[in-house]
Amino acid sequence: MSKEKEREIIERFTENLNKKAKVNELAVIGREGEIKQLIYILSRMMKNNPLLIGHPGVGKTALVEGLVQRIKQERVPDYLKGKIVYQLDMMSLMAGTKFQGELEERLKVILNFMAQPENNAILFIDEIHLIVGAGRSQGALDVSNLLKPMLSRGEIQCIGATTREEYRQYIEKDGALVRRFSNILVPEPSREDTLRILHGIRNYFEIYYELKIYDEALLAAVNFSQRYLTATYLPDKAIDLLDETCGREKIEKLEEEASHNVLRKYFINREDVALTITQKYDLPVGKVLADEQQKLLFLPAILQQRVKGQGAALRAVSDAIFRARAGIQDPHRPLASFLFVGPTGVGKTEVALTIAEQLFDQKKNLIRLDMTEFSEPHSISKLIGSPPGYIGFEERPRLEIIREKMNSVVLFDEIEKSHPEVINILLQILDNGFLTLANGREVNFRNTIIVLTTNLGSELYFEKRKMEEIKKDLEFELKSHFRPEFLNRLDEIVFFNSLSKEVIREIIIKELELFIQRTFQEKNIKLRYNEEVVEKILNEAYSIEYGARPIKHYIEKKIGTLVARQVVSQLLVSGGNYLLNLEQGTQEIKITPLRSLETGKNLLNNFKERPVQETSEKKSSENEIPEKVSKLEEEIKSLKDDKLRLAAEIENERKSFRRQMEQMYKYGNKKLVSCVLDFFVDLEEKALKAMRADPEGKIKNHLLGIEMMRNIL
Template identity: 40%
Template sequence: VDASNMLKPALSRGELQCIGATTLEEYRKYIEKNGALERRFQPIIVNPPTVEETIEIIRGLKVPYEVHHKAKITDEAIILAVRFADRYINDRFLPDKAIDVIDEAGSRVRLRKASQSPEMKKVQREIDSLVREKKIRIENQEFEKAVELRDKEEELRSKLELAKEKWEQENSLSEPSITEEDIAAVVSSMTGIPLNRIEEKESTRLLNMAEELGKKIVGQKEAVEAISKAIRRSRSGLKDMRRPIGTFMFLGPTGVGKTELAGALAEFLFGHRDALIRLDMSEYMEKFNISRLTGAPPGYVGYEEGGQLTEKVRRKPYSVVLFDEIEKANPDVFHLLLQIMDDGHLTDSYGRNINFKNTVIILTSNISSKALDKGSLGFHKDDVDLSFDKMEKDLKQDLKKEFNPEFLNRLTDMIVFRPLTLEDVTQILDIQLNVLNEQMIQQGLTLDMTDEAKRWLAEKGYDKNFGARPLKRAIQRHLEDFLSDEMLKGRFKSGGVIEVGLADDSLVFTEKSGALNTVP
């Protein structure tokens, strides 16, 4: 006889009055399958409290937590903890996650109070040093010196005791408070979002967004402005909060900065480039590969691993999701994308609901470059006088032939990238040289390149049909290959400055001692 059969008679006669609490999953698993037992209970669904209700709940819990952590919890800290928990912590519910933030912040303050003062740490380091030295003296049978060190150690220990008493007396007079900075630091550690992104006023950052992105993305002013406006529009509250922050289609020829802008956007919004989840759509050309996005069905190989898309978003809900070269994907991929773009969530193979409301969805396509090569848009690729506005209009018309209207209709914006000019490539060269210089500084060297040499290298790495990628190969061939060989030979002295100039249509590398070599 199981417990349910023992409880049912008493419950039906009213001899036993029972209140139980369980999750929906456990209720379905153990109670709902037993119809007779389920009939004797009145199910009541308890929804998570609102932000305002959670604030009132934590105000009621404030005193026990203050006594436990020996710290004062301000009302501002409570409000901030609830709002940050509601916004940034997605895989749990209020009030539990907000209470945990307050509890963590209280522990943080108490540990900070219990730590030693700078003076105490300094004295403790001196004592440790004396103990090590005294041990060595004893081993070497230098007993007179060991006695002197022992006496000095006792003096320092007395000094440490006095400093400790003073420190405890000062702390006992003032009760520490949990501040807004403590709350922000705890939420940052729980979510992985950088602290400055949480503390900094978002309106100021969003207003300067185009300027910040423009420092890393060259020659794409229209694209940067378009995505900045769309992000500002969504973050100002003028969008459906269930949907992703934005869904963008990046169009343009190869090597013009589509993927680079996605990485720069991830760094700007979420603090680091690791927030970029990149999926190459060439891996999903076959129909049977599509299930890898949400996870293999039960009973199939790879079920335990989870989905390549859903698992990454579940682990990092604040991220930029990049679907690279979307035109290569099987058409069934677009059915998944429609659900993300419209409802803001996907269900993985475990039945978990994965929320995409804090992600930016970016799809890149080279369909425009193919059309340009074929001349199918009504103009030739060598037509220099072609206006960008006409090109943009024709490319968007061409998209309508490739993608379904219900897919295009759900995009936040379609952003067209310009082909790069020689001036753009020269600016990109400056950015690449700064990166190279930072690497050389770590080796104790500095690179200084003349404007004439920069122009020469930019021309070597410029190809209007391939964007900025040939420039990287030119830097490797004409700069990095020679520098790496000379560094391995030990030709450069640490702290030296390597000047790169141009002579006889080749780069000349000069150190303070004189010319080293030329590279054609």
């Protein structure tokens, strides 16, 4: 082959990285330790070929570019001064090789060039696993066999880069190739290192996009990418998020400039990065921007609101999560791990769902695994995958979804029904925070919350004994079923109470409100209910064996069917007001139109839904007040059930607000909240007096004051 042809092959399939460094195309920030390790290996007498192994996007290629920068700056040992690093383009090298031996011929030319001492060359092969098996399809030798002898004789120096999975799948099987390289594991950089990298490359983004990037945008790119882009790795995902935000912002501003014919100077802040996340994942901006401390602060109150009658259990869960988020927990384990013990229908799954929504923003971040599916020895392969060569090896293991949703709650439901081998898998997860699947891939559980539920000893709850006595028997049941090393690895074993009738009544009211909101919110129909309906549901749906679970089914089946029939029959019309009550005699649930509710409706809606108009400062005369009171009393008497409903609604709002205030008092500024609470009570008393005396005058001011305080808080 002529020298011109050889030179053409060299220029076509390799790139001189030293020339890129001359024109400042290589921007490398950080990674000082890994670059030094790279230099140490290159300076060795034997086995001086580094192999960079790390996840995609962690900066393997950037390490080589950092080495080139040091060579140009002569910040390397004398042996490496003047070295030229050539990057081999493997895809171009293999492209268009139609004839047998053509690929080997190209590679041999390149290797001979690298072996000549006067060229002073180091070969860099990115995605080096591609050389393993390349050429076999043409009936020729594996091209890696061309590289091995030259590496073993020390004729060339080579730097390789590959991912952990591809190293295991391709290179590790070839022992002769492995022994020629010295491995350098390239970890994912920390948040602090990633932030330094973003600060270093910010100037390039600002010049390219002609905008200003604030420090808060860089910090948001790191935090939001870590929280939401869990399938990829730092710093690549943070850089991608910042790049996408800048591109979107520039396009939007250019459109504004075109429409308004003005020239604007614009910038990128934290809200812009959050908007990119909301568009990608269809999340409310407020949830993305919500501070982590705020989410933690309100977690106990939200748990108490969603799950009734489990005060002690919820406090134990909240405290464990507080410890994890404060950094007190071992960073090499999951954020928190719980075993929820209790009968069915007491709120175990609801707690896990609430944690996923509050801390990780979406219901989708609850990963539920039903352990009844894993009760046989062979079913373990569903969790971690089948070994190579076995049926099902190509199928995706169930736990691999954690790689895409590292920030999530993983729920192992009814763990007592699983095979003992599942417990062995959990031991590895709870102890190390990592799990290696059958295909060799690692799953990181260190940003997850592990929740295990069990119904063991649920029959003990049916005995009329104190919870402390039941708890001792439950502990004995757990120790007899689970191994000590498993129980000791859990952060908290949480015992749930059985639900009393009073708690069930609260759950019925909550489920009714959710049903009404879900069904009628978009139909502009108002449906209310009275206490008789609550009592009927309590008597017919409550079961100590099944807890609160039958209540939702009862509401959907009985009331849902009734509502569906009336909607289809067009008996429920938009803008109408209706009442759920009981039929006289049969005591069946029915829907009654409310046609005489204007007075009561105005009393509530004037101060909640409509802007309050300024009232005249003229006070009612002594003669007018008795007349108004008398008229109002007559109208209220005609309302019958509506009067009770209105009173109950006011009372429920008062209780709800008081509970909120008590939670704020517990976790917030106690002195401020105490003053506000006293002021609210005073306003409340005045409002109730005004309602009895002058509903068209003073009540507006008092209820408006209450509403203002509610909005401020």
